[in-house]
Amino acid sequence: MTDVGRHPRIKLLTLSEVMEVKGYVGNFQVRIRKRARYVDENQCTACGECARVCPVVRPDEFNLGLSSRKAIYSPFPQAVPAAYVVNAGECLGHNPAVCARCVEACDKHCINFHMSDQEVVEEVGSIVVATGLETYDPTEMDEYGYSRFEDVLTSLEFERLINAGGPTGGELIRPSDRRKPRSVGFVQCVGSRSARKGKSYCSAICCMNTVKSTLSLKEHDPDLDIKVFYIDIRAFGKGFEDLYQRSRRLGVKYLRGLPGKVEPTADGRLRVAVENAAGGKVEFHDLDMLVLAVGIQPAGGTHRLQKMLGLQLTSDGFFLEAHPKLQPVDAATRGVFYAGCAEGPKDIKDSVTQASAAAVRAIRLMHQGHILTEPITSEVITEHCKACGRCAEVCPYHAITVDPKKKLPAVVNTAACAGCGTCAAECPFGAITMNHFTDRQILDQIDALLAEHSAEKVLAFACNWCSYAGADNAGVSRVQYPANVRLIRTMCSGRVDEAFIWHAFAHGAPVVLVSGCHIGDCHYINANHWTEKRVERVRKKMAKRGIRPERLQLAWISAAEGARFARVMQDMEDLRREVSAEEIAATVDLLAGNQAAAGTDPGKAEP
Amino acid sequence: MSTATEHGNGPRIGVYVCHCGLNIGRTVDCRKVAETAAGLDGVVVARDVAYACSEPGQQEIKQDLLELGLDRVVVASCSPRLHEPTFRQLVQSAGINPYLMEMANLREQCSWVHQHDPEAATAKAIDLTRGAVARVRLLQPLKPEVLPLTQRTLVIGGGVAGIQAALDLADSGYDVVLVEKNPSIGGTMAQIDKTFPTMDCSI
Ligand SMILES: Cc1cc2nc3c(=O)[nH]c(=O)nc-3n(C[C@H](O)[C@H](O)[C@H](O)COP(=O)(O)OP(=O)(O)OC[C@H]3O[C@@H](n4cnc5c(N)ncnc54)[C@H](O)[C@@H]3O)c2cc1C
Numbered sequence: 001m002t003d004v005g006r007h008p009r010i011k012l013l014t015l016s017e018v019m020e021v022k023g024y025v026g027n028f029q030v031r032i033r034k035r036a037r038y039v040d041e042n043q044c045t046a047c048g049e050c051a052r053v054c055p056v057v058r059p060d061e062f063n064l065g066l067s068s069r070k071a072i073y074s075p076f077p078q079a080v081p082a083a084y085v086v087n088a089g090e091c092l093g094h095n096p097a098v099c100a101r102c103v104e105a106c107d108k109h110c111i112n113f114h115m116s117d118q119e120v121v122e123e124v125g126s127i128v129v130a131t132g133l134e135t136y137d138p139t140e141m142d143e144y145g146y147s148r149f150e151d152v153l154t155s156l157e158f159e160r161l162i163n164a165g166g167p168t169g170g171e172l173i174r175p176s177d178r179r180k181p182r183s184v185g186f187v188q189c190v191g192s193r194s195a196r197k198g199k200s201y202c203s204a205i206c207c208m209n210t211v212k213s214t215l216s217l218k219e220h221d222p223d224l225d226i227k228v229f230y231i232d233i234r235a236f237g238k239g240f241e242d243l244y245q246r247s248r249r250l251g252v253k254y255l256r257g258l259p260g261k262v263e264p265t266a267d268g269r270l271r272v273a274v275e276n277a278a279g280g281k282v283e284f285h286d287l288d289m290l291v292l293a294v295g296i297q298p299a300g301g302t303h304r305l306q307k308m309l310g311l312q313l314t315s316d317g318f319f320l321e322a323h324p325k326l327q328p329v330d331a332a333t334r335g336v337f338y339a340g341c342a343e344g345p346k347d348i349k350d351s352v353t354q355a356s357a358a359a360v361r362a363i364r365l366m367h368q369g370h371i372l373t374e375p376i377t378s379e380v381i382t383e384h385c386k387a388c389g390r391c392a393e394v395c396p397y398h399a400i401t402v403d404p405k406k407k408l409p410a411v412v413n414t415a416a417c418a419g420c421g422t423c424a425a426e427c428p429f430g431a432i433t434m435n436h437f438t439d440r441q442i443l444d445q446i447d448a449l450l451a452e453h454s455a456e457k458v459l460a461f462a463c464n465w466c467s468y469a470g471a472d473n474a475g476v477s478r479v480q481y482p483a484n485v486r487l488i489r490t491m492c493s494g495r496v497d498e499a500f501i502w503h504a505f506a507h508g509a510p511v512v513l514v515s516g517c518h519i520g521d522c523h524y525i526n527a528n529h530w531t532e533k534r535v536e537r538v539r540k541k542m543a544k545r546g547i548r549p550e551r552l553q554l555a556w557i558s559a560a561e562g563a564r565f566a567r568v569m570q571d572m573e574d575l576r577r578e579v580s581a582e583e584i585a586a587t588v589d590l591l592a593g594n595q596a597a598a599g600t601d602p603g604k605a606e607p
Numbered sequence: 608m609s610t611a612t613e614h615g616n617g618p619r620i621g622v623y624v625c626h627c628g629l630n631i632g633r634t635v636d637c638r639k640v641a642e643t644a645a646g647l648d649g650v651v652v653a654r655d656v657a658y659a660c661s662e663p664g665q666q667e668i669k670q671d672l673l674e675l676g677l678d679r680v681v682v683a684s685c686s687p688r689l690h691e692p693t694f695r696q697l698v699q700s701a702g703i704n705p706y707l708m709e710m711a712n713l714r715e716q717c718s719w720v721h722q723h724d725p726e727a728a729t730a731k732a733i734d735l736t737r738g739a740v741a742r743v744r745l746l747q748p749l750k751p752e753v754l755p756l757t758q759r760t761l762v763i764g765g766g767v768a769g770i771q772a773a774l775d776l777a778d779s780g781y782d783v784v785l786v787e788k789n790p791s792i793g794g795t796m797a798q799i800d801k802t803f804p805t806m807d808c809s810i
């Protein structure tokens with residue numbers, strides 16, 4: 001940790017959060033808000049004179065409220081930076097200074113109440129997301145009595161309680177009476193592996209964490225009675241089974257079955273009712289303390305970062321990697337990498353391993369000092385452009401400049417263009433070509449897919465990052481669904497031009513599906529908003545022309561939602577069965593006139 | 608840009624239908640897919656191969672590209688999200704612009720999800736391949752631009768993972784900005800005294 005504070009190449013910004021990320025791989029501009037510390041980070045020697053005089057006493061969050069601290073404090077003894085920090089919300093008044101005793105106490109004049117929050121803008125080429133974990137709050141699991149009994153602790157609180165640097169100097173005491181406990185129970189899988197409360201996945205670290213705790217307890221007090229209530233013990237890592245067996249040899253009792261109820265006894269202990277899975281009988285265990293092995297969840301700011309960087313999440317809420325085996329630390333967004341529990345529950349060793357991998361992936365990207373852009377960008381056909389300004393309005397990246405007043409035609413900044421294709425789909429004059437996904441390329445693909453037995457098919461557009469990936473996920477998970485769907489991949493659902501939809505109906509498609517990322521999860525900031533509006537628009541036109549709007553569907557499917565993808569395909573197939581041959585033929589006839597009139601310019605192929 | 612080629616007679620397309628061992632081959636009739644593709648406009652050669660991504664598979668395709676003067680390729684195999692870079696590199700190594708390669712997804716979209724209906728899976732595979740051929744005919748060569756890059760990394764979160772990533776980068780000569788929301792780095796690990804499996808202290 002101290003190496004980070006000292007390293008000449010590391011700029012450490014604490015009390016800081018990323019507010020906005022602009023730009024693209026190789027050239028991100030990051031806006032960071034750094035909250036005021038009110039103590040000069042470089043001058044403070046952490047002598048603690050200030051805290052001694054501060055009159056405000058508050059629970060210490062680092063010790064999870066098991067001890068107290070002042071309003072000016074050191075986060076913990078080994079903190080980096082070591083400097084003290086003022087919690088402005090707790091201080092009696094820093095601006096204007098009301099008490100200011102700490103200011104006087106500091107001989108080095110480190111404390112400065114005129115500091116204010118700062119905004120920093122940093123230019124970077126790559127980003128590593130390592131936002132880590134939060135532990136599960138077991139309050140909702142009332143059966144364990146976490147909020148009712150002082151002597152029911154979470155595993156993290158327990159960690160602080162037995163920590164040599166913790167509130168009791170490492171001495172194990174019962175919080176309620178500060179006496180040494182004679183017996184301790186551990187409850188496994190709290191907030192994990194449950195369909196009812198908490199999460200359904202295994203948090204991966206809590207079994208071994210409990211085994212570890214039992215070993216240190218036995219080390220201090222071999223006579224302590226320890227019971228572990230569990231579903232099964234997952235000791236899968238290197239050296240883990242050894243530790244587990246050692247714990248058993250030391251007399252720790254492992255009892256299969258999770259408690260159903262915790263009640264107080266007359267003498268102030270905890271009575272734990274467990275149905276022993278081995279015998280099926282309900283047993284009662286009187287214990288002095290109970291430790292809940294709480295599960296791991298994604299950090300609180302995960303959603304905000306996900307939106308900011310256009311990332312994807314698994315159904316469990318952790319960040320989703322580009323490929324589980326081949327690119328386990330890459331995000332699908334180029335230039336972004338994951339490390340540690342941000343990507344999923346894991347122990348320190350795996351977190352460190354992944355962090356080193358992420359560092360190397362970032363170096364691999366950066367070491368040449370330049371970057372090759374993805375040439376899948378849009379291009380304006382200047383002769384056709386009427387300078388209406390629509391493309392600039394819809395571009396999520398502000399990559400297009402156009403001056404409708406002076407009638408200056410649109411120009412695309414290819415470095416800023418991310419290639420969603422929304423502009424090409426929205427231009428009313430067919431004046432934008434989307435490279436690699438041109439109108440003609442997609443129209444021909446539609447023709448080919450509908451060439452035979454079109455009445456039996458569902459034509460679906462899928463965006464590369466979410467719904468197409470969702471289809472891949474269905475495949476990897478072997479989820480079966482009707483074979484009638486034909487997928488066309490575009491980078492973004494924003495690319496799906498009205499003309500493509502009309503073209504599909506004109507060529508006999510019974511049902512057309514447009515699919516993409518969930519609103520808010522779009523890989524191209526918010527391009528799918530335009531998709532949604534466009535689909536709505538086409539449906540209205542369909543209704544007006546006597547084509548049933550239900551035949552055009554819109555679905556949001558994430559990369560992790562393979563099962564949902566399959567369900568949507570089943571729904572589409574059900575819809576398709578309702579479309580009669582006469583209905584299809586009528587639509588084909590109706591639209592045939594339009595297509596002929598529109599000639600070859602697909603931009604005008606809409607009615 | 609025109610779609611005409613040096614041969615003057617329109618595109619010269621090669622289609623390669625991958626069995627992916629039994630992953631595709633068990634359900635989809637790959638030979639039939641290849642035979643149907645052979646009859647499509649512009650297709651000069653269509654073959655089924657055991658593993659298109661393997662070294663021998665790639666060699667076979669590359670040899671065709673050079674010997675038959677192909678200028679566009681369809682690989683009907685797995686998801687482009689997996690192997691598009693592989694096959695783009697392959698065609699590039701034969702002097703063909705990497706954007707003139709198109710994939711049809713026969714594994715994730717046919718064999719794995721229609722396991723009990725080989726006939727429908729094969730019909731779908733044929734359609735997807737036909738779609739890919741239609742598309743590849745019209746694809747245009749594209750060239751990436753070279754842009755400057757900032758050799759600097761933002762690490763968000765100063766737990767053990769963020770710390771390790773920052774140190775590895777910095778020790779390799781790259782500048783790092785490490786952003787931590789709390790007053791100190793350390794994360795969860797800093798709250799833990801002894802850690803498994805070594806039972807030693809963590810910071
Ligand atoms: C009770 C308990 C006991 C454990 N015991 C062990 C053990 O004995 N052995 C073992 O190997 N593993 C153990 N683990 C697991 C171990 O703690 C994790 O593997 C490890 O801490 C993961 O490191 P990390 O850097 O990914 O996340 P964290 O340690 O959670 O660090 C994340 C950091 O990012 C910061 N952050 C979060 N969001 C943002 C944001 N938006 N902006 C800026 N900063 C942000 C946080 O403040 C934090 O400093 C235990 C876990 C728990 C809960």
Ligand code: SF4
Pocket residue numbers: 188189190192193201202203204205206207208232233234293295
């Ligand atoms: S690691 Fe053990 S205690 Fe934690 S969720 Fe998995 S099985 Fe339950």
Ligand code: SF4
Pocket residue numbers: 380384385386387388389390391392402409410426427428429430431432
């Ligand atoms: S939307 Fe089309 S016509 Fe309008 S400014 Fe953009 S390119 Fe020109």
Ligand code: SF4
Pocket residue numbers: 377378394395396397398399400412416417418419420421422423424
């Ligand atoms: S393709 Fe998307 S990102 Fe590029 S200019 Fe058009 S709207 Fe903007």
